[in-house]
Amino acid sequence: MIIAVDGPAASGKGTIARALARHYGLPHLDTGLLYRAVATRVLRDGMDPTREADCVAACDFSDTLLDDPWLRTDEAGQTASIVSAHPLVRSALLRRQRKFAQQPGGAVLDGRDIGTVIAPDADAKLFVKATPAIRARRRHTELAKAGSSVTYDRVLADIRARDERDSSRSTAPLVMAADAAPLDTSTLSIEVAVERAIALVEAQR
Numbered sequence: 001m002i003i004a005v006d007g008p009a010a011s012g013k014g015t016i017a018r019a020l021a022r023h024y025g026l027p028h029l030d031t032g033l034l035y036r037a038v039a040t041r042v043l044r045d046g047m048d049p050t051r052e053a054d055c056v057a058a059c060d061f062s063d064t065l066l067d068d069p070w071l072r073t074d075e076a077g078q079t080a081s082i083v084s085a086h087p088l089v090r091s092a093l094l095r096r097q098r099k100f101a102q103q104p105g106g107a108v109l110d111g112r113d114i115g116t117v118i119a120p121d122a123d124a125k126l127f128v129k130a131t132p133a134i135r136a137r138r139r140h141t142e143l144a145k146a147g148s149s150v151t152y153d154r155v156l157a158d159i160r161a162r163d164e165r166d167s168s169r170s171t172a173p174l175v176m177a178a179d180a181a182p183l184d185t186s187t188l189s190i191e192v193a194v195e196r197a198i199a200l201v202e203a204q205r
């Protein structure tokens with residue numbers, strides 16, 4: 001069984017995808033980390049994230065980079081959203097994601113284009129969303145707990161900028177697949193959101 005979980009930044013898709021993977025005993029891939037790894041290599045090697053050729057050169061990163069905590073920072077996320085708009089970066093990362101999706105037994109993948117591009121034939125597709133204000137509140141609380149002094153307004157502005165870039169790019173933009181089930185987590189606790197996600201998967205498989 002392949003489960004595709006898409007949605008914007010801080011919508012809860014990562015938490016839901018991990019919970020689904022545990023529930024069904026499937027391996028999970030957070031595909032955002034792949035774009036974050038490319039962004040990290042581009043920045044560390046002094047290259048330019050707006051130059052497609054620089055970003056393609058950074059696509060053969062080693063798997064150990066995926067464990068680097070810096071990948072989880074907001075700066076990595078913002079740069080990831082710049083590098084991910086290049087069509088050649090997306091095609092360089094496509095095979096790796098498809099291979100993960102097609103392993104025997106299945107998999108759960110979360111990202112922006114899993115249900116539309118990476119696994120259009122997935123057995124279940126969810127599109128997780130929440131209002132920008134709620135997503136910014138969640139991300140701000142997380143960052144504050146980790147010791148960051150960034151303001152809520154800054155986090156909200158970054159979320160809006162990332163939404164705009166991810167939705168307006170011409171290759172694999174952030175859109176809900178026609179056959180995906182929407183799940184709005186704005187007013188839901190994590191526990192209830194996960195319960196609803198399982199019910200939506202059960203209804204589709």
Ligand code: C5P
Pocket residue numbers: 009010031032033035036077080081082084085110111112113114162166
């Ligand atoms: O999900 P996460 O916030 O880690 O993703 C970081 C960035 O990587 C996103 O803003 C998006 O631009 C890009 N991304 C993508 N396609 C995916 C996953 C992430 O374009 N499947």
